[in-house]
Amino acid sequence: MTSNVQPTQLPLTWIVIASCFILVVGFIRLYDPLRKFPGPLAAATTRLYSVKALWSGREHELLLGAHKRYGSVVRWQPNLLLLNDPTLLPIIYNHRSDKTPHYNSSLKSVESIVEAKSWKVHRNARKRISKPFLLESILQDEDLIDSNIVSWIDKLGQISASDKTFDFSRWPHLLGHDLNMIRLVGRPLSDMDPISAHLNNLVHAAQDGAIAVHTLARLPWLKKALFNGPLGRFLTPNSGDGSQLGEVLEFRDGLVRSERVAPDENSKARKRLLDHYMHEARNEDGTLIGSDEIEDDITNLLFAGTETVAHTILSTVLHISQNAPCLAKLQSEIKDAVTSSLKAGEIDHPNSPLPYTTVTKLPYLNACIREILRLDPPVVSYLPRAIKSGGIQLPNGQGFIPEGTEVAMSPYVIGRNEELYGPDAEGFRPSRFLEDSDWAGKVLPYDFAWGYGNRRCLGKVLAMLILRKSLFELFRHFEPEVVSEGTSKAYLLWSHKNVVLRLRRVEVDLM
Numbered sequence: 093m094t095s096n097v098q099p100t101q102l103p104l105t106w107i108v109i110a111s112c113f114i115l116v117v118g119f120i121r122l123y124d125p126l127r128k129f130p131g132p133l134a135a136a137t138t139r140l141y142s143v144k145a146l147w148s149g150r151e152h153e154l155l156l157g158a159h160k161r162y163g164s165v166v167r168w169q170p171n172l173l174l175l176n177d178p179t180l181l182p183i184i185y186n187h188r189s190d191k192t193p194h195y196n197s198s199l200k201s202v203e204s205i206v207e208a209k210s211w212k213v214h215r216n217a218r219k220r221i222s223k224p225f226l227l228e229s230i231l232q233d234e235d236l237i238d239s240n241i242v243s244w245i246d247k248l249g250q251i252s253a254s255d256k257t258f259d260f261s262r263w264p265h266l267l268g269h270d271l272n273m274i275r276l277v278g279r280p281l282s283d284m285d286p287i288s289a290h291l292n293n294l295v296h297a298a299q300d301g302a303i304a305v306h307t308l309a310r311l312p313w314l315k316k317a318l319f320n321g322p323l324g325r326f327l328t329p330n331s332g333d334g335s336q337l338g339e340v341l342e343f344r345d346g347l348v349r350s351e352r353v354a355p356d357e358n359s360k361a362r363k364r365l366l367d368h369y370m371h372e373a374r375n376e377d378g379t380l381i382g383s384d385e386i387e388d389d390i391t392n393l394l395f396a397g398t399e400t401v402a403h404t405i406l407s408t409v410l411h412i413s414q415n416a417p418c419l420a421k422l423q424s425e426i427k428d429a430v431t432s433s434l435k436a437g438e439i440d441h442p443n444s445p446l447p448y449t450t451v452t453k454l455p456y457l458n459a460c461i462r463e464i465l466r467l468d469p470p471v472v473s474y475l476p477r478a479i480k481s482g483g484i485q486l487p488n489g490q491g492f493i494p495e496g497t498e499v500a501m502s503p504y505v506i507g508r509n510e511e512l513y514g515p516d517a518e519g520f521r522p523s524r525f526l527e528d529s530d531w532a533g534k535v536l537p538y539d540f541a542w543g544y545g546n547r548r549c550l551g552k553v554l555a556m557l558i559l560r561k562s563l564f565e566l567f568r569h570f571e572p573e574v575v576s577e578g579t580s581k582a583y584l585l586w587s588h589k590n591v592v593l594r595l596r597r598v599e600v601d602l603m
């Protein structure tokens with residue numbers, strides 16, 4: 093085969109590429125409004141740098157490394173600055189901050205609550221759906237939540253009988269999806285089946301889809317070009333199209349359809365989510381929310397609400413099981429709580445679930461969860477916001493950020509900030525939150541694992557209930573031994589594989 097490229101064309105192509113590169117670099121060095129902020133040159137030149145970092149599956153470590161090298165302000169994209177300064181959280185993530193086109197995962201033309209850019213649009217979107225997320229609404233389902241956790245513990249007991257080892261990676265997802273579904277529609281996802289088709293589709297669609305979704309978050313123009321153009325209808329996954337996401341969308345549509353055809357009175361009484369979305373939540377003009385918005389929000393809840401909780405359960409098990417003093421302290425607190433609950437008549441059997449009002453008050457369990465969320469948060473990537481007119485002057489002469497710039501902080505980076513948490517910020521030490529209660533209260537607003545300001549996690553109360561109750565029961569009944577930590581990657585959220593455990597039953601020996 094002969095090539096059509098003339099020998100003289102090759103150097104010419106390279107000369108053009110090199111000239112473009114020199115022009116871009118020259119512009120950045122001389123005129124770019126963000127030129128004074130440090131960071132890798134490639135990051136200032138192209139968004140593809142941040143895509144490459146994402147694809148490593150260890151982006152969070154690269155973000156932390158960049159702050160260690162360049163300081164508390166790092167240029168990570170041509171128009172995006174990363175910040176590692178907790179004192180700026182109330183400024184950047186204030187109640188009137190807007191999101192940026194980075195949030196673009198919706199497959200429809202509507203903006204779900206997570207994606208709404210304008211703070212005003214978001215304020216209404218949040219207000220109208222917040223009722224089912226209140227503790228008083230969630231506790232309506234405490235009986236169902238408890239019995240599901242009991243089934244989870246029983247099933248774990250069966251699978252780990254005779255000290256057998258097993259892959260734990262999927263078990264937190266199983267519980268997370270079941271409890272999420274209970275709050276959504278009043279019934280669990282599956283009958284404690286870790287290989288059910290629904291669970292498989294949900295986990296795979298979330299984890300396999302994450303890399304594409306978060307690549308397009310970094311390249312919003314590409315998302316527009318691909319999905320808003322003529323190719324859109326071929327590329328957009330559809331309900332029942334055979335893909336795993338298509339299966340999830342079909343499952344979601346089935347939930348919406350059955351709630352429309354036969355609304356469940358029990359769901360109304362228990363203030364469950366889907367019922368509230370479809371029959372109660374209203375736009376500012378009094379009309380009900382459109383079905384596209386409902387579908388988008390429900391999809392987000394199915395994925396984000398479960399992946400986050402599942403990672404936190406898994407990470408807590410890994411950290412505590414490998415730290416003997418922590419495990420002993422937690423088990424002693426759990427044993428004391430069960431003994432007192434029996435004595436007080438709160439429970440009538442040593443194995444009965446404790447009421448949430450009791451579990452919520454256990455200091456060491458709470459400190460462990462807070463420490464995990466600080467050190468190993470489920471959302472590790474950065475959360476961009478738009479700088480508004482007038483720009484922002486950074487403290488300590490760190491520079492001026494002009495209007496239109498994107499700024500972002502990462503929960504993983506802020507959680508390891510030594511000015512906030514001290515020189516041992518990179519270590520796992522739950523008692524840091526118990527040694528000095530004044531300090532623990534003072535740093536509470538900076539617990540960035542939940543986000544900040546107007547976009548702070550709406551599901552926090554539900555998530556904390558699931559975490560407290562499930563971890564309480566897990567460590568009440570088992571002493572886990574980590575046989576293999578397996579592998580983990582994070583594309584905004586985590587994906588874990590082959591986490592092998594051995595669970596030893598804790599003998600019930602109450603005084």
Ligand code: HEM
Nearest residue numbers: 205206397400401404471475541542543547549550551555
């Ligand atoms: C350990 C568990 C969880 C963590 C650490 C967590 C973390 C977060 C974070 C960091 C954000 C803010 C994202 C941003 O600013 O872009 C967020 C938002 C949100 N989360 Fe969670 N989440 C958790 C569990 C849940 C659960 C269980 C639900 C519901 C079932 C939920 C529902 C939401 C919603 C609806 C938003 C959007 C809030 C808004 O924009 O007003 N989350 N979450």
